[in-house]
Amino acid sequence: MHVMNSFEEILAAVKEYCRQKIELEAAYNAFIDRIEPVSFDGVTALLATTSEFLVGIIEKRYLGILEEAFREIMGFKVTVVITVPEKKEEPAETPPPVTETTRAEPVLNSRVGNYSLTFDNFIVGSTNKFAHAAALAVATNPADTYNPLFIWGDSGLGKTHLLHAIRTEILHNHPDYDILLVDGETFTNEIITAIQNGTTAQLHDKYRAADVLLVDDIQFIAGKVSTQEEFFHTFNALYNAGKQIVLVSDRTPKEIKSLDDRLRSRFVMGLIADIQPPDFEMRVAIVRRKADLLGLDLSDDVAEYIANRLKTNIRQLEGAVKKLNAYRLLENIRPTIGAAQNAIKDILNELQPVPVTVDKIISEVARTYNTTPDMIRGTSRVANVAAARNVSMYIIREITGMSLKDIGSEFSGRDHSTVSYAIRTIVERMEEDMHLEETVEDIIKNVRT
Secondary structure (H helix, E strand, C coil): CHHHHHHHHHHHHHHHHHHHHCCCHHHHHHHHCCCEEEEECCCEEEEECCCHHHHHHHHHHCHHHHHHHHHHHHCCCCEEEEECCHHHCCCCCCCCCCCHHHHCCCCCCCCCCCCCCCCCCCCCCCCCHHHHHHHHHHHHCCCCCCCCEEEECCCCCCHHHHHHHHHHHHHHHCCCCCEEEEEHHHHHHHHHHHHHHCCHHHHHHHHHCCCEEEEECHHHHCCCHHHHHHHHHHHHHHHHCCCEEEEEECCCHHHCCCCCHHHHHHHCCCEEEECCCCCHHHHHHHHHHHHHHHCCCCCHHHHHHHHHHCCCCHHHHHHHHHHHHHHHHHHCCCCCHHHHHHHHHHHHHHHCCCCCCHHHHHHHHHHHCCCCHHHHHCCCCCHHHHHHHHHHHHHHHHHHCCCHHHHHHCCCCCCHHHHHHHHHHHHHHHHHCHHHHHHHHHHHHHHHC
């Protein structure tokens, strides 16, 4: 009985999370509020609704939000399955009225912005107050204060939070604005697809019609000639039209080594603001805020214990609190220091960088050299493909430490002597070619991000 009560409590928190995300109250009431718990095994949440009609709507438009809510509440991925229990099967009910406005209700994604990341729930401290103030100024008066605004800092410190907060605030004040939020990798892929499909004109129209352009992980465009060229013209068009541009990166423009000088000079035209790791007081505040949001009663000792051991990453702090909450809900374990020790160990294991795969390396090199992974893996001797292949072999060896034989097997079965020669060639060329060295460094940073 305790397990079901816990699952009901979890689902109640999930519903509340969804209610905050779904702007149209009628849509929430019609599709989410009537969901009931069936079972939860720690991996899959089986939920019930009252008709196949509702199952279809929820699966098509709200499954992503539900799974995001479970991940936020529990601290780990949960697969959501929607069903209509057989024992409750009845003649199809009259479906709730679905207006055109309801149909337009967006499924949350990175494109439209995360509405839960606002200025109100951004914790300000000594290490981020300048970036917060700059972001708030831009959101209050777009294109009137700092343009462009460039925010940089290590992963997990709140840069993306500020980017989404800017979007939410501007949209609140200017609901008619066309606001585009995109990350550098997605922008690069859109350029590649547009070139392949001959749709670059449509892409120009899409980006250059924006009132506000927000770009996360802008460092991903470095070293990619076509992408940088397109972004250069997009930047100029928007800036000259008096539109707001905000860029986020894990390093300063100067440190993005293979960034086109034309872009670097534009990125520093406005204001550069950094975010540093939170101090102890701020870490405690973050832990307490997350616990309050989850309804978790956390003692001062436990909050300070977590803050003392997780010092550089806000996501890790929040992840540890989520773990404690999951222990409470699923196993009825009180949030003691002993439980916090286990939560920290779990979250550090989960957040260890995923072993960098060969596929990811080759894909990043392919984007940089304007070719495809299949071409790099194949036998083509076209100059840029051959160069990309050699760089791929060097980076794979550098990052993974794979044997020369195993690396060769990833490239159409090339023998170890061919791989050795390719790696040696790149090493020698980097000693003479600073641009190549910077390009390789940027690729490695992007792969490890």
